[in-house]
Amino acid sequence: MSEKGKRKIIVIKGGNLIDGTGAKPKRNSVVVVEGRRIKAVGKEGEVKIPRKAKKTEIDASGKTVMPGLIDSHLHLIGLKTDRILEEELVRPPELGLIKSVYDAVDLLEAGFTTVKDCGGYGIYLKRAIAEGTMRGPRILSAGYVLSQTAGHGDVHFLPVEWVDARVSKRKKFLVMSLLCDGVPECIKAARYALRQGADFIKVMASGGVMSMIDRPEHTQFTLEELKAIVKEARHVDKFVTAHCQGTEAMKNCIKAGVKTIDHAFYPDDEVIRMAKKRGDVVFVPTLSINWRIVTGGVEAGYQPWAVAKGKEVWEIMIKNIARLYRAGLTIASATDFCGSPLLKHGDNAMELELLVKHCGFRPMDAIVAATRNGAKACGLENEIGTIEKGKLADVIIVDGDPLKDIKVLQDKNKVKMVMKEGKIEANRDT
Numbered sequence: 001m002s003e004k005g006k007r008k009i010i011v012i013k014g015g016n017l018i019d020g021t022g023a024k025p026k027r028n029s030v031v032v033v034e035g036r037r038i039k040a041v042g043k044e045g046e047v048k049i050p051r052k053a054k055k056t057e058i059d060a061s062g063k064t065v066m067p068g069l070i071d072s073h074l075h076l077i078g079l080k081t082d083r084i085l086e087e088e089l090v091r092p093p094e095l096g097l098i099k100s101v102y103d104a105v106d107l108l109e110a111g112f113t114t115v116k117d118c119g120g121y122g123i124y125l126k127r128a129i130a131e132g133t134m135r136g137p138r139i140l141s142a143g144y145v146l147s148q149t150a151g152h153g154d155v156h157f158l159p160v161e162w163v164d165a166r167v168s169k170r171k172k173f174l175v176m177s178l179l180c181d182g183v184p185e186c187i188k189a190a191r192y193a194l195r196q197g198a199d200f201i202k203v204m205a206s207g208g209v210m211s212m213i214d215r216p217e218h219t220q221f222t223l224e225e226l227k228a229i230v231k232e233a234r235h236v237d238k239f240v241t242a243h244c245q246g247t248e249a250m251k252n253c254i255k256a257g258v259k260t261i262d263h264a265f266y267p268d269d270e271v272i273r274m275a276k277k278r279g280d281v282v283f284v285p286t287l288s289i290n291w292r293i294v295t296g297g298v299e300a301g302y303q304p305w306a307v308a309k310g311k312e313v314w315e316i317m318i319k320n321i322a323r324l325y326r327a328g329l330t331i332a333s334a335t336d337f338c339g340s341p342l343l344k345h346g347d348n349a350m351e352l353e354l355l356v357k358h359c360g361f362r363p364m365d366a367i368v369a370a371t372r373n374g375a376k377a378c379g380l381e382n383e384i385g386t387i388e389k390g391k392l393a394d395v396i397i398v399d400g401d402p403l404k405d406i407k408v409l410q411d412k413n414k415v416k417m418v419m420k421e422g423k424i425e426a427n428r429d430t
Contacts, residue, residue, distance in 0.1 A: 010419075012065055013029075015397060019041065020372045022364055031387060032049060039389065060397050066395070067371040067384070068394035069348070070112065071351075073116055074338070074345070075338040079339045084210075100121045104135070109412060110345075113425075114138040120338075126141060126199075140380075141199055142241065143176075145176055145243075146189050147180075148179070150213065152204035153204045187229075201229055204220055206246040215309070216313055239260075247268050247271060260283070261284065282377045286334045287355065291354055297310060322360050333366065353407050367402060398414055
């Protein structure tokens with residue numbers, strides 16, 4: 001028997017299909033999955049369903065069928081508490097790695113079939129998933145992040161020799177940074193991250209909320225440094241993602257060829273014009289982490305300066321993300337969650353509600369941000385993100401209509417089935 005003949009066929013029938021493209025939903029839909037990929041999509045009566053082949057039929061009547069969700073910026077670091085600085089000093093990083101295994105499962109069970117780990121243990125978890133040791137979503141990981149000295153990724157109150165992952169002898173806290181200054185050092189750091197197995201390069205192009213001695217609007221890395229890092233990534237068909245909140249930093253990143261502008265607090269008219277002219281920039285807001293810190297950070301134990309900066313930027317951030325949305329720019333959904341109680345993996349669909357509630361997104365556009373646009377942010381738009389013929393079969397079935405109530409995606413009991421690459425990973429009485 002040929003390999004094709006051995007492929008199992010799954011037919012999902014009767015559901016209301018939101019295909020991730022932004023198109024009007026299809027009622028009484030049929031999705032035919034053969035092996036890892038989608039073989040056919042359409043309405044009942046229009047799609048030819050193989051009769052003789054061995055197949056499984058799933059009745060999705062009264063439910064919503066849609067692509068697996070994508071979180072385009074999170075951290076798989078397995079935090080146990082929200083007292084992050086204390087935890088990094090006293091908790092062995094091996095415990096974080098162990099917990100991140102369970103965080104990955106929680107993401108998958110919640111309907112997230114792809115996640116972009118922007119600094120964390122994802123470089124190891126993806127290999128464990130590939131070899132069948134554990135379950136989890138498809139993971140793209142930066143592993144280590146690149147930061148200038150005294151930048152957003154430099155834990156400045158520790159000795160500098162403890163901070164850089166290449167030289168640190170201190171292993172009682174999570175080390176994620178590669179410190180680099182000047183073009184030659186940036187090239188070397190980019191190559192080191194790639195050597196460790198990075199799927200993309202993550203740079204800290206601006207200051208931030210969670211770093212003590214800088215501010216979100218501060219510019220970090222020069223244009224020449226960013227160009228050098230982007231060039232190294234492109235040499236191996238990879239891309240660069242930037243932690244990037246300030247206006248000048250965004251302009252530098254767009255000029256340098258950075259693919260995704262993450263957080264994006266302070267875009268101005270010129271940033272919008274530059275992004276439109278380049279055409280392939282993806283903005284990745286992370287409302288969820290700010291909202292959680294603003295509303296519960298004090299009680300959770302976040303540092304006072306982090307909570308203060310979070311409150312300061314909240315109204316500006318949601319106004320500017322709405323501005324990017326109205327300008328028609330590509331926006332992908334993300335949370336910046338790290339697995340702690342306040343930023344729990346599995347709760348990541350709250351980002352869609354925040355986009356709708358605070359930034360004026362139509363529910364359909366919020367869904368596109370978490371599907372098609374998320375795939376673009378991962379460089380996987382030809383493989384995932386939409387339910388179309390030939391794409392990998394990442395599909396979820398939801399008991400409810402997220403176009404009427406976007407919050408339904410946050411109820412894991414309503415996510416009745418999760419399929420990744422044609423394999424049913426979760427099944428709650430479909």
